[in-house]
Amino acid sequence: xxxxxxxxxxxxxxxxxxxxxxxxxxxxxxxxxxxxxxxxxxxxxxxxxxxxxxxxxxxxxxxxxxxxxxxxxxxxxxxxxxxxxxxxxxxxxxxxxxxxxxxxxxxxxxxxxxxxxxxxxxxxxxxxxxxxxxxxxxxxxxxxxxxxxxxxxxxxxxxxxxxxxxxxxxxxxxxxxxxxxxxxxxxxxxxxxxxxxxxxxxxxxxxxxxxxxxxxxxxxxxxxxxxxxxxxxxxxxxxxxxxxxxxxxxxxxxxxxxxxxxxxxxxxxxxxxxxxxxxxxxxxxxxxxxxxxxxxxxxxxxxxxxxxxxxxxxxxxxxxxxxxxxxxxxxxxxxxxxxxxxxxxxxxxxxxx
Amino acid sequence: xxxxxxxxxxxxxxxxxxxxxxxxxxxxxxxxxxxxxxxxxxxxxxxxxxxxxxxxxxxxxxxxxxxxxxxxxxxxxxxxxxxxxxxxxxxxxxxxxxxxxxxxxxxxxxxxxxxxxxxxxxxxxxxxxxxxxxxxxxxxxxxxxxxxxxxxxxxxxxxxxxxxxxxxxxxxxxxxxxxxxxxxxxxxxxxxxxxxxxxxxxxxxxxxxxxxxxxxxxxxxxxxxxxxxxxxxxxxxxxxxxxxxxxxxxxxxxxxxxxxxxxxxxxxxxxxxxxxxxxxxxxxxxxxxxxxxxxxxx
Numbered sequence: 227x228x229x230x231x232x233x234x235x236x237x238x239x240x241x242x243x244x245x246x247x248x249x250x251x252x253x254x255x256x257x258x259x260x261x262x263x264x265x266x267x268x269x270x271x272x273x274x275x276x277x278x279x280x281x282x283x284x285x286x287x288x289x290x291x292x293x294x295x296x297x298x299x300x301x302x303x304x305x306x307x308x309x310x311x312x313x314x315x316x317x318x319x320x321x322x323x324x325x326x327x328x329x330x331x332x333x334x335x336x337x338x339x340x341x342x343x344x345x346x347x348x349x350x351x352x353x354x355x356x357x358x359x360x361x362x363x364x365x366x367x368x369x370x371x372x373x374x375x376x377x378x379x380x381x382x383x384x385x386x387x388x389x390x391x392x393x394x395x396x397x398x399x400x401x402x403x404x405x406x407x408x409x410x411x412x413x414x415x416x417x418x419x420x421x422x423x424x425x426x427x428x429x430x431x432x433x434x435x436x437x438x439x440x441x442x443x444x445x446x447x448x449x450x451x452x453x454x455x456x457x458x459x460x461x462x463x464x465x466x467x468x469x470x471x472x473x474x475x476x477x478x479x480x481x482x483x484x485x486x487x488x489x490x491x492x493x494x495x496x497x498x499x500x501x502x503x504x505x506x507x508x509x510x511x512x513x514x515x516x517x518x519x520x521x522x523x524x525x526x527x528x529x530x531x532x533x534x535x536x537x538x539x540x541x542x543x544x545x546x547x548x549x550x551x552x553x554x555x556x557x558x559x560x561x562x563x564x565x566x567x568x569x570x571x572x573x574x575x576x577x578x579x
Numbered sequence: 580x581x582x583x584x585x586x587x588x589x590x591x592x593x594x595x596x597x598x599x600x601x602x603x604x605x606x607x608x609x610x611x612x613x614x615x616x617x618x619x620x621x622x623x624x625x626x627x628x629x630x631x632x633x634x635x636x637x638x639x640x641x642x643x644x645x646x647x648x649x650x651x652x653x654x655x656x657x658x659x660x661x662x663x664x665x666x667x668x669x670x671x672x673x674x675x676x677x678x679x680x681x682x683x684x685x686x687x688x689x690x691x692x693x694x695x696x697x698x699x700x701x702x703x704x705x706x707x708x709x710x711x712x713x714x715x716x717x718x719x720x721x722x723x724x725x726x727x728x729x730x731x732x733x734x735x736x737x738x739x740x741x742x743x744x745x746x747x748x749x750x751x752x753x754x755x756x757x758x759x760x761x762x763x764x765x766x767x768x769x770x771x772x773x774x775x776x777x778x779x780x781x782x783x784x785x786x787x788x789x790x791x792x793x794x795x796x797x798x799x800x801x802x803x804x805x806x807x808x809x810x811x812x813x814x815x816x817x818x819x820x821x822x823x824x825x826x827x828x829x830x831x832x833x834x835x836x837x838x839x840x841x842x843x844x845x846x847x848x849x850x851x852x853x854x855x856x857x858x859x860x861x862x863x864x865x866x867x868x869x870x871x872x873x874x875x876x877x
Contacts, residue, residue: 244873278727278728278871281727281728282867283724283727283728283867283868283870283871284867284868284871284873285868300600301600301601301602301732302600302601302602303600305602305730305732306730308728308729308730309730311728313725313728315721315724315725315728317721317724318721319721319722319723319724319725320722320725321615321619321720321722322720323618323619323622323623324615324618324619324622328615328618332611332615333725333729335607335608335611336608336611336612336729336730336731337729337730338730365622391728
């Protein structure tokens with residue numbers, strides 16, 4: 227039997243402020259191992275601060291952060307966490323005077339890959355994944371924004387990280403490159419890695435995210451799998467119908483299996499007790515001689531979900547956050563010293579879900 | 580007597596805990612940071628060209644012109660003027676001057692005693708310029724974020740930056756010292772009975788007195804670079820820090836060359852002690868939040 231996946235990243239009531247202004251406040255969420263978690267929110271929602279707290283680049287003012295079961299705020303834990311993470315920041319953070327290859331070599335040495343022909347081959351292979359290998363000999367100062375982003379992505383994955391943290395990774399990329407990046411994100415998780423993606427582009431995360439965390443003013447206002455969260459707003463399968471004579475559709479309100487009916491001008495929105503009812507609905511309407519112009523089963527997108535969450539927050543601004551799995555699942559157990567692994571490395575202590 | 584409060588005890592405990600689980604310093608990473616900074620510096624022609632000119636001016640052009648003027652052209656007026664100045668040297672220094680002719684003695688005194696400042700001014704100027712920009716520059720370019728997320732410890736980054744700032748200054752001294760030795764031996768040597776430079780005092784100055792002053796200066800400059808918000812501000816503030824240090828280092832160097840017995844050796848030892856304390860304290864200035872540009876005061 228396969229149980230729920232353990233969390234690779236876990237934040238429990240984390241606070242961090244700058245000059246008295248809170249950037250994140252009581253932030254709690256988890257990123258399950260081997261899954262893609264999308265952190266959604268407008269600019270200034272606290273996504274970048276959360277990412278910095280996860281690597282230990284920033285220390286929290288309060289609360290607990292655990293990554294691989296380690297505390298990234300401690301010197302030893304932080305070093306191990308950062309060595310096992312690949313980070314792509316919102317700005318590519320590259321050295322303009324150095325060549326692309328020298329930028330990759332610098333990172334390779336800091337991440338413990340060392341130097342030499344084998345490492346160079348590995349770096350070129352990472353660059354080839356993003357189509358930037360041809361430009362590795364040029365100084366980065368002459369790169370376009372898209373090339374810089376691709377190089378930053380190659381740098382983030384070159385050391386084969388277990389956790390990939392991406393902060394707006396497709397900003398500045400052309401559609402083709404952006405699609406390549408998202409393909410790579412999928413490929414990373416299919417090989418067991420965990421991805422945490424910060425974005426304000428909802429379409430980017432749609433269909434990609436296994437879990438979403440919606441941030442608002444530094445707090446997670448909704449967390450969980452998109453389908454589970456959507457079920458909270460749209461508990462019944464929905465189909466949208468259009469007919470040549472829209473009033474012909476009104477009969478549906480009394481049909482068996484229809485739990486909700488609403489018509490706005492030429493379009494009817496029908497809530498059903500089961501998705502299998504759609505075929506019956508179409509057959510019945512055809513038998514009655516209703517000429518249908520459009521049948522559109524409604525699958526809520528991430529954008530629909532996001533705006534539904536925002537709307538619910540406007541209705542109840544101080545209401546509790548939505549959590550598909552219950553907020554208590556993010557509470558962190560006390561941490562002990564990491565169990566030593568053969569060879570001196572530390573075994574990751576995964577926190578059960 | 581300081582009262583022991585619960586807060587003090589907790590903070591002390593946290594510090595002790597932090598030290599206990601601190602991973603060992605990895606010199607490979609330190610050298611990687613240093614090497615990368617130096618590689619970038621080598622690409623920065625707008626930096627190294629004026630600095631090379633500065634070194635050439637102090638170590639080659641000015642000494643060569645002056646010594647050739649005295650030795651080859653034999654300007655009586657110049658020799659008389661410099662010879663007069665030599666009367667002001669301490670007895671210990673005057674007793675060391677070699678050469679039979681006035682031109683030889685003047686050339687010897689100039690070469691050994693009066694060019695001391697150049698050995699101090701050039702490296703301090705170069706290292707200060709490099710060090711002032713190094714940490715704030717990472718922040719301004721956005722590359723500080725890459726370092727903050729990397730496994731490199733803050734002290735490894737600090738030491739890498741320190742080495743990268745030290746090498747151009749001290750490297751200039753090493754090369755300049757060699758060039759200067761060649762020039763004074765070729766121009767003054769024939770007048771004083773052969774090659775005479777470097778003297779023992781110059782070795783003491785270059786190997787014992789100059790390095791700690793460079794280190795003290797850099798520890799202060801790196802601290803500034805970590806704390807200020809722009810490279811321009813770092814360079815202005817560094818100028819204020821380095822000027823008094825240049826003065827102190829100059830007087831030290833002069834004392835050594837004038838032959839003030841064992842005192843320069845003791846003062847050099849004192850400078851090393853101050854340098855070590857200052858470097859250790861300076862290490863704390865580099866934090867990840869400062870690399871990100873969100874530290875206190877930024």
